[in-house]
Amino acid sequence: MTLDQRQQHLDSLRSALSVVVYPIQWLVDLPAASQDWFQETLSSRRTLQEENARLRTEQLILKAELQKLEALESENLRLRELLDSSFKVRERVLIAEIMAVDLDPYRHQILLNKGSSDDLYTGQPLVDANGVMGQVIQAGPFSATAMLITDPAHAVPVQVNRNGLRSIALGTGSLTSLSLPYLPNNADIETGDLLITSGLGGRFPPGYPVAEVETVIRDPGESFAQVFARPLAELNRSREVLLVWSQGQARIDSPEEETAGDEDPAAAEPSGEAAP
Amino acid sequence: MSTLVRHQGGGVILLSLLIGLILGIVPLPAGLELYRPDWALLVLLYWSLALPQRIGVGIAWLTGLFQDVLTATLLGQHALAYAVATYLIITLHQRLRLHPLWQQSLSILVLLMLAQLIIFWINGIIGRPIQSWLYWLPSVVGALLWPAVFVLLRGLRRAFRVS
Numbered sequence A: 001m002t003l004d005q006r007q008q009h010l011d012s013l014r015s016a017l018s019v020v021v022y023p024i025q026w027l028v029d030l031p032a033a034s035q036d037w038f039q040e041t042l043s044s045r046r047t048l049q050e051e052n053a054r055l056r057t058e059q060l061i062l063k064a065e066l067q068k069l070e071a072l073e074s075e076n077l078r079l080r081e082l083l084d085s086s087f088k089v090r091e092r093v094l095i096a097e098i099m100a101v102d103l104d105p106y107r108h109q110i111l112l113n114k115g116s117s118d119d120l121y122t123g124q125p126l127v128d129a130n131g132v133m134g135q136v137i138q139a140g141p142f143s144a145t146a147m148l149i150t151d152p153a154h155a156v157p158v159q160v161n162r163n164g165l166r167s168i169a170l171g172t173g174s175l176t177s178l179s180l181p182y183l184p185n186n187a188d189i190e191t192g193d194l195l196i197t198s199g200l201g202g203r204f205p206p207g208y209p210v211a212e213v214e215t216v217i218r219d220p221g222e223s224f225a226q227v228f229a230r231p232l233a234e235l236n237r238s239r240e241v242l243l244v245w246s247q248g249q250a251r252i253d254s255p256e257e258e259t260a261g262d263e264d265p266a267a268a269e270p271s272g273e274a275a276p
Numbered sequence B: 001m002s003t004l005v006r007h008q009g010g011g012v013i014l015l016s017l018l019i020g021l022i023l024g025i026v027p028l029p030a031g032l033e034l035y036r037p038d039w040a041l042l043v044l045l046y047w048s049l050a051l052p053q054r055i056g057v058g059i060a061w062l063t064g065l066f067q068d069v070l071t072a073t074l075l076g077q078h079a080l081a082y083a084v085a086t087y088l089i090i091t092l093h094q095r096l097r098l099h100p101l102w103q104q105s106l107s108i109l110v111l112l113m114l115a116q117l118i119i120f121w122i123n124g125i126i127g128r129p130i131q132s133w134l135y136w137l138p139s140v141v142g143a144l145l146w147p148a149v150f151v152l153l154r155g156l157r158r159a160f161r162v163s
Helices: A002-006 A011-042 A045-083 A249-253 A255-261 B010-025 B039-050 B057-071 B077-091 B093-098 B101-125 B133-159
Strands: A092-097 A109-112 A125-127 A132-139 A144-148 A155-160 A166-171 A178-184 A194-197 A209-217 A224-231 A240-245
Touching: A011 A132, A011 B010, A011 B057, A109 A132, A109 A240, A155 A209, A178 A209, B010 B039, B010 B057, B010 B133, B039 B057, B039 B077, B039 B093, B039 B101, B039 B133, B057 B077, B077 B093, B077 B101, B101 B133
Parallel strands: none
Antiparallel strands: A092 A240, A109 A144, A125 A132, A125 A240, A132 A144, A155 A166, A155 A194, A166 A178, A178 A224, A194 A209, A209 A224
């Protein structure tokens, strides 16, 4: 047990065992998966047409926005080249499904139906349509376990979109709240501020929305303000997630980064805070 | 163990353990999952009470290991808890068998809580303490369900002549 906690020697054993238990998990997931399948197969022509029309308009809007984005992206890259800083906007992505399997009710972890056979790696960020969901903590060959950003052991380096103020968002154990405990009382943060990933920890690519600040309590007697934010991702509702290959992957795989990656993913995260 | 001729019905035991593991991760409606008893441990406890010569600490440890992988907990924490609980029930099996079912339930409650305590303790050591009294609910639910589990598995054992 100590070995599993402190070192990574048992990872291979865990991966091997996860293959053995995969049929069990698949079996448990089967009712939910087949329900989805039936819903898709048996839905009427009209609903399909409606959905098709809706998706078509949505795609049109998104495409229009994408055109703008492409122009902005190239402009951004050009400006950054002028400033001599490297920044990659596009990342490789893959869609995985969350398996309908319950894990420990006191942890916020989910099981994905993709594993290291699809190139998943430990520490890989997970997003949905609205924001960051979490990161992969253990990748078996066919399935992977991911920790949500609201797990009490999880921390994600964020910054306020409005003014670039950096901080760390910790999970609280509640699906609807993140806490930012390291902000001084005079920090410029207000209700409604959008928090995006800062990319400082090296795990999450910068620029993804994480949460929206909900309450800011400034108690003059305390040295830090109490700030709580609501995650934007639909943590308990979405069935599909997007796995992102961030540009930091090469660094994480390199040996000198391996030592940092050895620790608990959450423990490695706050080191981002030490950076300026 | 299957080398001995008089043992039979290993498939039934295996299947019941498998169902126990499956019940442990079947999605439940939100809120109900806090009440989910440790099915795999209940099944293990029955078989080690009924057939201590067959089901021992080793099988308990293996089942726990699977439970660990299934629920993505630290590898070995369920294994240790299950092994200790099974060891205790095997040492006490002759006395426990004589008790009426409701008294057995009380002993099972203690054993389930002990198993949970070990898991709780390990969680505390690795820095993931659980700060809720609701954590102990599964043990209570498990003890309440014990008579049902006992009668069901006894029926299975007699029907398939597992020995």
